[in-house]
Amino acid sequence: MQISVVIPLLNEEESLLELHDWIVSVMQSNRYLYEIIFIDDGSTDHSWKVIKNLSSKNTAVKGIRFQKNYGKSQALDAGFQMAQGNVVITMDADLQDNPEEIPELYDLIIDKKLDLVSGWKKKRYDNIITKNIPSKLFNAAARKTSGLQLHDFNCGLKAYRNEVIKTVKVSGEMHRYIPVLAKNAGFNNIDEKVVQHQARKYGETKFGMERFINGFLDLITISFLSKFGKRPMHFFGLWGTFMFLFGTTSAFYIGAYKLYKLYNGIKTILVTDNPWFYIALTSMILGTLLFLAGFLGELIIKTKSDEKHYTIKEKLNL
Known part of the structure; x- marks a missing residue:
C-alpha cells in the first residue's frame, strides 16, 4: 500500500463526507493504493455513524472509536499503529487541511527520501490575536529549543515514512512535537512544505488559548526528555x-x-x-x-x- 491517511476527529460529522470524497478524488486521480483511517476521539455527535456508512461503501475506509475523549496525541498513536502505507499522511477533519497537497507530500517522501515533511500554513485564516500571534511565539520557542528550523510545528498536515510513525510514540499532548520526537529518535531528514490553509467551513475549533500554555509546558518537558529522558x-x-x-x-x-x-x-x-x-x-x-x-x-x-x-x-x- 502506498498511502495511509490518518485523521483524528472530535465531533466533525458535518465535514466527514465532504473530506472523504475529496481525498478519494485525489487518490483515484493519482491512482494511489490507499487507506483512510478515521479515529473518533470520543465524539458525542453522529461522527461514528458517518464513518460506519463511509466504511460500508468504501473498503479503504477504516475506523477506530475511542471509549471517551483521550486527546489528539492518543488518537494519532492509535492511527499510527494501524497504518500500513509506505507513506503516512495526517490531516485534521475540519476541512482546513487541503487533500490536494497529498501528491506533493508523497513525492517529497519518496523522491527526496525524507523521513518527515511538516506542513507550513504560511497564510492563515485564523484569528490574529487568539491564534496567529500566539502560534508565532510558540513556534519561535520550539525552533530555539529543538534546533529544528520549522515554521509550523503544530500543523496537522504532515507526511511520514512508515518507519517513523512505527518508531515514535505519541502520548500526552506531544502531537505538537512529533518532528522533535522523530529527530530525537534519529530521523534527521526532516523538511517542510508550504501548504494551503482553508477557513473552517463547519462547526467551531476544539482548542482554546490554553493549548498554547500547555504547548509551552510540553516544550519544557520534551526539551528535558530529549537530553535526560534516558539518563x-x-x-x-x-x-x-x-x-x-x-x-x-x-x-x-x-x-x-x-x-x-x-x-x-x-x-x-x-x-x-x-x-x-x-x-x-x-x-x-x-x-x-x-x-x-x-x-x-x-x-x-x-x-x-x-x-x-x-x-x-x-x-x-x-
Missing part, C-alpha cells in the same frame, strides 16, 4: 550531589567555627540561631531528594513496559 541521574544526581556537598560543607564550617570560638573563649550564639545552619540543612535534604529522584527515575526506565493510554470501543475494517 535522569545525570541531571538529578548531578544537582543532588552538588547541593548535598554544599550543605555538608556549610554545616561542617558552622560547627568548626562554633568549636573554634568556644575553644578560644569567644562569645558565640547557638548553632540553631545561625541562619546558615538552616540553609545548610535544607541544601542537604534537597540534595538527598534530588539524588533519590534520579535513582528512582533510572529504576523506572529500566523496568517500565509499553502501555497504551486509551481504550478502543470499536474498529472498522482493521
Whole structure:
C-alpha cells in the first residue's frame, strides 16, 4: 500500500463526507493504493455513524472509536499503529487541511527520501490575536529549543515514512512535537512544505488559548526528555550531589567555627540561631531528594513496559 491517511476527529460529522470524497478524488486521480483511517476521539455527535456508512461503501475506509475523549496525541498513536502505507499522511477533519497537497507530500517522501515533511500554513485564516500571534511565539520557542528550523510545528498536515510513525510514540499532548520526537529518535531528514490553509467551513475549533500554555509546558518537558529522558541521574544526581556537598560543607564550617570560638573563649550564639545552619540543612535534604529522584527515575526506565493510554470501543475494517 502506498498511502495511509490518518485523521483524528472530535465531533466533525458535518465535514466527514465532504473530506472523504475529496481525498478519494485525489487518490483515484493519482491512482494511489490507499487507506483512510478515521479515529473518533470520543465524539458525542453522529461522527461514528458517518464513518460506519463511509466504511460500508468504501473498503479503504477504516475506523477506530475511542471509549471517551483521550486527546489528539492518543488518537494519532492509535492511527499510527494501524497504518500500513509506505507513506503516512495526517490531516485534521475540519476541512482546513487541503487533500490536494497529498501528491506533493508523497513525492517529497519518496523522491527526496525524507523521513518527515511538516506542513507550513504560511497564510492563515485564523484569528490574529487568539491564534496567529500566539502560534508565532510558540513556534519561535520550539525552533530555539529543538534546533529544528520549522515554521509550523503544530500543523496537522504532515507526511511520514512508515518507519517513523512505527518508531515514535505519541502520548500526552506531544502531537505538537512529533518532528522533535522523530529527530530525537534519529530521523534527521526532516523538511517542510508550504501548504494551503482553508477557513473552517463547519462547526467551531476544539482548542482554546490554553493549548498554547500547555504547548509551552510540553516544550519544557520534551526539551528535558530529549537530553535526560534516558539518563535522569545525570541531571538529578548531578544537582543532588552538588547541593548535598554544599550543605555538608556549610554545616561542617558552622560547627568548626562554633568549636573554634568556644575553644578560644569567644562569645558565640547557638548553632540553631545561625541562619546558615538552616540553609545548610535544607541544601542537604534537597540534595538527598534530588539524588533519590534520579535513582528512582533510572529504576523506572529500566523496568517500565509499553502501555497504551486509551481504550478502543470499536474498529472498522482493521
